[in-house]
Structures are given as C-alpha cells and as structure tokens.
Amino acid sequence: MAIESLLLIAVFLPLFIAPVVGFFARSLSLNVAWIGIGTAITSASLIGRIIKLTKGLPFVISYNWVPAFDLQLSFLVDGLSLFFGLVITCIGAFVLFYARFYMSLKDENGRFFAYLMLFMFAMLGTVFSNHLLLTFLFWELTGVASFLLIGFLYNKPESQKGSLMALIVTGTTGLVMLLGILLAKSVFGTYDLSLLIAQRDSLVVVGALPTAVMALMLVGAFGKSAQFPFHFWLPNAMAAPTPVSSYLHSAAMVKLGIFLTARLFPIFSHNPYWGDIIVTVGFITMLIGAVYSILSHDLKAILAYTTVSQLGFLMGVYGLGHMQLLEHDFFHILNHVFYKASLFMVAGIVIHIVGTKDIRKMGGLFRIAPFAGMATLFACMAMAGLPGTMGFISKELMLETLLHNAQSHGGIAWVWVGTIIMSAICLFATSLRFFKTLFMGTVPLDLKDSLHAPGLWIQLPPLVLASCLIIFGLNPELLGHALAGLTVSGMHAIKMSHLALWHGLTTPFLLSLTISGLGVGLYTLFERKHWQMEIPKQLRFDTAFNNGLEGLATLSKRLHSWLRLDQSQDYLGIVISYIVLMSSGFILYYLPLSTIRFDWIRLEHIPATVIGFVICVFSIAVVTQKKWTTRLIALSVVGFFISFYFVIYRAPDLALTQMLIESVSLILMLLLLSKIPKGMAIKEEASVYTGAKKRVVLLISVLSGFVMMIVLWFLLSDPPATKLGDYFIDKTNSLAGGSNAVNTVVVDFRGFDTMGEISVLVIATLGILGLLMRWQGPTEESK
C-alpha cells in the first residue's frame, strides 16, 4: 500500500472504531476492549510499516478541506510524528489491555472505551498534522476527549472539578496558541509546518512579531504539558479512572506540549529567547513538581507531581538544545513514558487492593501483588535514576549537557545545575518512599482482612513496560539504534553520541552518587517526621483557581439578580415600550410629510362613524368596568360590531365568520368564567395597578395605540398603484370558476394557506385535548 493510505488508516481507524466499541459494549461487555487493542496494534504496525517505507525522510500528504479558510487536511510524516505516533498507539494498546482488567462490569464500559479511542484518534491527528490550524483542531479535540475521560465518573464532585479545571486550563491556553497560529500566518505567510521547517534558514524569527508568535504558541504547549504556572490542573485530573491517568496524564496527552515544542524547535530555536523561556519555565516546573511530590500523600497525586517534574525536565531538554542540536530527546521521553505509565498502573492496582489512596496507610503488599511489586521496583529505580535503568542514562546525559553549558556560559547555567540536582534528590526520595511504603514492611492492621490479591493479567502491562526500562537501560544502544532512524533534520544532531551504560568515572556519575546519598538522607528525615508535612496552602494554585471561578460565578449571580425582574408581565412592558420607542423613532426619522393625506369624515360615513363609535366606547368599557360579566359583555359587543364594520368594508364572508366565531368565543369564555367563584373578585382587586405603575402602563398602552395609528395612516396615504387583488378579481371567473373572489382566493389561488390554517386549528385542538386530558390523568391515578 502507498504511504498515503497507510497513514490515513492508521490515524482514522480509532475514530471509526470508537462508535463500534460503544455499540458492541452491550453484548461484549468488557471484552470490547479487545477491539480497541486490535485497533491500537493495527495502527502501530501501520506506523511501523511507514517508518520502513519512508526511511526517516519527511513526507507530506495533503488534501483540500476548506479552501476558503486556507484549511487543508495535511499530514506530515517525519521522525518526530512517527515516534509520537508509535508511543501513542503502543502505550494505548498496553493501557487498553490494563483497562480490560481494571474496569468493572458495573461501569459504562462502552462509553469509556469509545472515549479512549476518540482520544487516540485526536492524539494521532495532532502529532501527524502538517497544517497549524489542523494541529489546533486536533489539539482541542484531545482536550475535549480528556475532559470526557476525567469526568467519566461524573457524579463524583472531584471528577467534576478536575475535568472542568483541565478543560479550562488547557482550553484557554489552547486559544492563546490559536492566536499564535493566526499571527504566524500573517508573519510567515503560511500555516504549513513542513514549509516552515524547510525554510527555517531563510525565515526571520528574530524581532518582536516572530517572538510573539513563539511565545503565544509556547503558552499552549505549557498549558497542555502542565508547566508552571499551569501545573495545578494535572494533580486534579487524577480523579479520572487510573487507565486514563496512565495514558493521558503520563504517556500521551501531557506529552503534546513537549511534542509541540519539539515541532517548533527547528523553526524557532534561533530566536534568542527560545532557550531562556523554555529552560526557565521547564526547570521551575521540574523543581516545584519534585518538591510537591514528596509533600503529597495521595498515591496518584504523588505520581502526578513527579509527572509534572519530569515534564519540566523534558521541556528543559528542548530549551537547552538551542545552543547545539538535540541528542537523545526521544530517549528521555521514552524513559518517562515507560516508568510513569507502569507506576500509574501499579497505583491503580494498589488502590484497588487496599481501598484507600493515602500512601501512609499502606505497606507490605509485595506478597499479595509480586508482579506489580517487581514493576514498581524497576520503575522506581528508573525514576530515582539508579544505574542499570534508562532513568540513569537520561539523568547522566542531562547532567552532562548542563555541566557543559555551565562551564562554557557560567552564570545562570549553574543555577540550572543546582535545580536539577535538587529535583533529582526529591525524586530519589519519592521513589524510595513509593516502593518501600507500598511493598516493604508489614501490612497495616486495619487492612489485613480486606486485602485481596489482584489478578495476574492486570499486573502484566506494568511489568512489561517496567522491564523495558531495565532492558534498554542495560543495552541502551539497542534503543539508540532504533531511534536513530527517526532523526529529524534541523532538530537532531546528524551524528549522535553513543549511548552507553557506563561512561566512566565522570563528574555526572559523581553527582549521581551524591544525589543518591542525599536522597536517602531526605527520605530518612521525612520518615522520622512520619510524613506529616503538607503542601503549603498559599502555594496550591488549584485553590486559588477554584476561588477565582467561584468569584466569577458569584459576580454573575449578583449581576443577574440585579438585572432580573420577577414577573414576566414586567418584561412584557419593557418589550412593548422598546418596540414603541424604536418604531416612533423610525417614524419621526422617515416621516413622509409630503404624501400624508387626511380623509375628512363626510355625510356618507355616518353608519361607519356610529359603528366605530360603539366599538371604541365598548372596548374602553372592557378596560374600565369592574365586574367580569360586564367586561365580557362589552367585549362581545365589540366583536359583533366589528362584524358590522366588516359589512361596511364590503366583506360579507368576514362578517359571517366573525359572527360565528364571536358566538363560540363568548360561550367558551363564559365556561371559563363560570368556574371561577365570585370571591375571586376580591383577589382580583389586589392585582389592579395603582399609582405610578398604573400611569406608566397607561402611557405605554396609549403610546402603542398612537404608534399603530400613525403607521396605518402612512400606509393608507400612499396606496400602491397596482394591487395583487386586481388579478384575482380578473381571473376569479375564468381560472377558478367562481364569482366570489374571496372564496376562490381562499380555496383555489391560495389553497395551501388554507391548508396551513386547518393544520393550526388541528394543532390547537390537540393542544386543548392534551390540556384537558392531562388534568383528568392524575385524579384517576390518585384513586
């Protein structure tokens, strides 16, 4: 198959599988996960095939989508996107496998696995998209999918809070990124990433505007990757089911910010602020995450903060690279993916066993879950950076780069060396604590009875992932060789230094020894204090964020209650007076004085005048009379006299219809009023307006009558030269075969109108029936 079709299938397969998974969940229950696993493996193998076919050379696939917006369905296949595509699909397969045994039958599994597939699609779309707008679309789609997944247990308050926080933070920073993208179009003239990367040498990236583009897009990356000051959403997102945490919040989604930074690296790394911004933000995040991780006691929160820390580290990799080209950035990413995904899976298993999230209440679980224990041992070794793991090599490489930088640049670079050493010490202590507290020692007394061993299968994915850390840690060249095929020109050094297990007795190694010693010291110190320290309240950004949200809600509530009126009648008055004001303004402005005609009342108008007088007097009586019966009679008189007025207008059909309908209306109203007892009249008195309010209502009604008079007056002063009616008069005999033009219009010329009229009557009848029948319903039930 051609690369085009391979890629399209690899990317879009999860999207099409998502509804399938949702549909079959009813019959297949949890086994529906196998469909998802199959999809993930298919996509992964297709991506593997593409790697073989392209041999690491960039390849662009483009289709027009919305040419008016300059939007193309354009995909860029190169080392970076292929690497991330592989990570997403492979880890996805592991997570789905884990979720198959993690989720229970009671959960809505169809929804869960469908969301996961949707998320996988959004991730693949983001990493492969070549068009910046397309990147943004997929980027926000990952945010939406993550919102759905974090809020999967939607009736738990922390899920609601966490999902909303994640959505707001990543969504808002995503919008900032969109600003950057739009600005990039006007600065560089294209949305096309491959073009931008190809032209990177001739592109002017220095100056105010390009720097703004870079900064805005980096804000998006920082938000997604939970970098300081947006780091607080990630620990709150831990309300999600653990497979989600393991996938989205360690391996996949939070890596998108890293991905975007890597994507932009060839374009912007020549900008003088590139390194400073990223390294500062990244290393502050790294330190904060590491310190907070040791101060947390919730199992998943600890992992979340170590993730934050490691994400800061990965950001830093790209910030430091600007002085030379990048080396081994994929190695760092893979190290984190392996150990963090497996640790999250273990955390899910452990929380399931002991039924609590507080790490201080756990212990001695090795005998119950030996494979999870092994996985944790490997993963914690990697997190602590002990020799023989990928974590060790990753840390050594970073220290070496930093030391090299510090020696050549001095100054602030030494601060970064200090930062990474401090973070490494904290992470070492956290790793030690994580493994020791969970799996060593004795089982706490209150847990002893409730423990039950987890199944074998659920322990498999973390063990496999964690074993990779050791395998590639002992044979780094194995991985280095594979990753060498995924280099991106302009980003990676052409010839990478060799990865080796043992670099000799170098400064980084000595530093590593120091870190281990100090880490053990820190652990002992905290152990003696029984882990009673908490993250200081003032430094918890999430509470500040929530307070801000609540403040906004209070503000809008106050504004609403200030603007709100309690009764619809008051709204109606406002609406009517608004119409009156608007139309009178319009009339005053366009007053066609020249055409206005006044039609004096003459002798032959006497019948019309009498009838009109009666209508006016009795309609005023409807307003002024006190008793309902008198009012009703007045209303009837108005109705019947209007039918006389129709006679004067030479409209016999109208007069007849009006008579008929007036009689029926009168009967209906009498029926209604007969139900209302006389005593209600007293209550009615209370609802009559008095004082200023009465005058206001009076003014509004008189003005609206006046406006209607003026409108009609203008309308009649300037009648059109030809009327449609003349045609009907002409043709009523010849075309419709009837002499009464009104009748032929109703049934022949405008028959569809009549049909509509009949439908309205039917609908009104049905509505009336419904109203009356529903009233009888409850009384029968209550019998």
Place this chain on the structure above:
Amino acid sequence: MTTITILIVGVLFSTSVYLILQRNIIPILFGFSLLNHAANIFLLAVSGDPTGKKAPIVTLLGESYVDPLPQALLLTAIVIGFGVTAYLIVLLYRIYLSHSSTNIEDIYND
C-alpha cells in the same frame, strides 16, 4: 372613512395593550381578544377606502370592486385567531385549576 378606521385601530391597540399588561389572567385574556380585533381591522384597512366600491363578488368585469386579497387573508386570520384564543382559554382554565387563583403573582409564587 379611513380616518374612522385609523381611530378604531388606535383605540383597540391601546385598550388591548393596557389589558395585556395587567396582573390578572382574565384581563389578559380579554386584552388578547381585543388585540386580535385590532390586528384584523388593521389588515382590512389596507384594502383601501371601500366607499363607492362593490363587494368582491364578480358579476361584471370592469366594475370597481374592493380588494379581495386582504379579505381572504383576514378570513384565515380570524379562524387562526379563534384557535389560539380557544387554546388560551383552556390553558387559563388549567392554570386556574392548578393554582386556584387568577393572579399572576400568586401563580408565580406557587
């Protein structure tokens, strides 16, 4: 002739708006009915001054008849207006049964 029609339309609109803005469902119903009449007469007035014209029953072409189109539209409007009024009456009846009050404030506060 048109002057009288204009005056009737003005009075009918004023009284109906006044009634509709009341706080009791019965005056609102009456106001709605009057508003119906007001709109009908407004529409009919558009056919022009009927003085010296014949009803649109065509026996001899060339004579002066009133415009049949507004009348036809009005015929529809009267019937639809009745349908809506009937619905409103029953709706108010139901509201009264549920709340045993005709006062809108009471109905809201229930």
